[in-house]
Amino acid sequence: MQKDNSSSTPAPSRLRHRRRSNEVIPEDSKANGSHLLVNDHNKYRSMLIRAYSSIWMIGGFAFIVYMGHLYIMAMVVVIQIFMARELFNLLRKAHEDKRLPGFRLLNWHFFFTAMLFVYGRLLSQRLVNTMTTERFLYQLVSSLFKYHMAICYFLYIAGFMWFILTLKKKMYKYQFGQYAWTHMILIVVFTQSSFTVASIFEGIFWFLLPATLIVINDIAAYFFGFFFGRTPLIKLSPKKTWEGFIGASVTTIISAFMLANVMGRFPWLTCPRKDLSTGWLHCDPGPLFKPQHFTLPGWVSQWFPWKEVSILPVQWHALCLGLFASIIAPFGGFFASGFKRAFKIKDFGDSIPGHGGITDRMDCQMVMAVFAYIYHQSFVVQQNLSVDTILNQILMNLTFKEQQALYIKLGEILQERLVGRS
Amino acid sequence: MQKDNSSSTPAPSRLRHRRRSNEVIPEDSKANGSHLLVNDHNKYRSMLIRAYSSIWMIGGFAFIVYMGHLYIMAMVVVIQIFMARELFNLLRKAHEDKRLPGFRLLNWHFFFTAMLFVYGRLLSQRLVNTMTTERFLYQLVSSLFKYHMAICYFLYIAGFMWFILTLKKKMYKYQFGQYAWTHMILIVVFTQSSFTVASIFEGIFWFLLPATLIVINDIAAYFFGFFFGRTPLIKLSPKKTWEGFIGASVTTIISAFMLANVMGRFPWLTCPRKDLSTGWLHCDPGPLFKPQHFTLPGWVSQWFPWKEVSILPVQWHALCLGLFASIIAPFGGFFASGFKRAFKIKDFGDSIPGHGGITDRMDCQMVMAVFAYIYHQSFVVQQNLSVDTILNQILMNLTFKEQQALYIKLGEILQERLVGRS
Structure with missing residues (x-):
């Protein structure tokens, strides 16, 4: 996922003062597969910047996970808003927008309607669990819950009518294009984040492990590609190599197996959160998280100090997550690369130094989050x-x-x- | 909803041999508001053709409703496939498609994945009700039901990877555009039809009344506009008039009230269908469909032969449906007009003589179907x-x-x- 694609012309100032994200790059200026990062003078500097912001991101992320479910959810919502902003801006034409007052507001109207729709249901259910005593609030929330769909539909239809009544002659095509684009963004952003939030409440484990695996896969792909990359992987993103892909896959699958063993031992991560309180979690973690002890064969103890190994059954599920994170989820990245190439943009934004926009970092996470939730619901959830x-x-x-x-x-x-x- | 928009140039051959739907019409050739249908020599011929195919459509529709839930559902699915075909074809470029073998197939792959997703859940639930005795089939269906989401997700991801792996250089923009367009179509078509099918199983009443109201509103708007239309309503569709809009509203609201009284008396229409059998329906129709008798004031019986009137409580709900069908649902038509204008097409297709494509007839029905279901779920469904x-x-x-x-x-x-x- 190397970002600097003007690598053949040494121009360090470009890296510090990043090009505006929406700037057009000519399609044929892209580096071709045979010219890999290894020959690049800029690459160490680029790597430093990337590493520096990566450490900040990972640190912040760890802190938020430590704080608990509600904070993670808030983080997801914030990321979602930033992503929507980046994506809304992507296909806008300032010239056209000047002639359409309130048109951007309409995008956000749809955004918040979608938000109410997605989170309303999810939260009100847990809100009711939080406050069984307060009679009045209980009534209010459960009646909001009852008319939740009607309220969201009403808001949507209001936006729909607003759109139609503000259609302007000679701008139809731009406006319809923006309408479709807004809907595509909302689907992508909200599918992803609602699945993520649903996973969080099933237990932070089911959010943290997949998200970590994607980060590990990205970093491993970067380093394997950096040191060993020779064979180009896919035309869409010419800086990706088979060496990076395979090295990252092996790393990710092993990490998945190891990490699940560690993460699976903290009730803070494994217990589902059924209300909106922030207190400590206690639960019976269920058989998936109960360690099983296996005696290792003799030759292992000759070389290593271990005689026995304790495996959590959830580690086998983790292997599936690892496989998906390293084989299928990168297609999210290819898709994003192709998209950027199609619309001739370099990055989706410029909020993270060395990485591009938030959307650039979320491409594979989105594919993974949906998978993790569906996998959990279909193959992990016990019937009880x-x-x-x-x-x-x-x-x-x-x-x-x-x-x-x-x-x-x-x-x-x-x-x-x-x-x-x- | 007058279709012939080359009305100022008398060319009767155009009506018989309809122009190809995707043919481009110059934006400024549209008739302006002051030139209404009344002055048009072609209009009686156009009206006859429309009336003829309308009668066939209404007759066929009535027959299918008489046949029952499963046949109506089949009709919805057929309409859905035709709509998807019309819409898929709309933004296709034959030249580009030749260079992308299998690209159209991918659209249909997504279509049938969406179909499995939407109907799988809806039907398997009723299928299980149909066959409680057969042990093996029961197991099969309920395990399909359990892995339903995983199967659909797998199919979707397969399509997603197929799309990425068949991306072709210099075609990126066209391919991404088509990908987005396919998703928009699927959302529009499946939102609509899944809500429709859900309504059908709640009782044909909740599908038939809204659908009929839209037909009545369309026809009434046509006739009121035809005979009294003077004041243009909205720039998007210059042939629509305030006279048509208001006349149709009054007609529709009155019809809603009357029709509900008639339709509400047949258990065939009011009972929900909870399995997939086709037999006669028996149920307690519930208090909404129990007639309440009101004595009319004396002066009415002086002029009319009625002394008492019997009202079904559901008629008050019907008024709401009538209001929506005549005030809000037409925005679906405006949206479609605007869309056609933006992309400079005359109709979405040419399958119904005098009407255009199937999509042209479904524009308001789609808005209505979603409303009807949400209204029913939020305000009608009794808690029991x-x-x-x-x-x-x-x-x-x-x-x-x-x-x-x-x-x-x-x-x-x-x-x-x-x-x-x-």
């Missing part, structure tokens, strides 16, 4: 978690009388089945 | 229906043991609350 989910639904959505009615009906059905079985 | 939904979930997703565990837990919680209350 589902019992809790449904129980939660019952307590959330039904009145006391309805809960009783449900209880009686369910009792009858189970009774019938029991009779049928015996 | 929710009890059934949750009961359904329990029987679908949990094993027998888990069902028992849930029953016991729920019992404990209710017991606690009862104690807390007394």
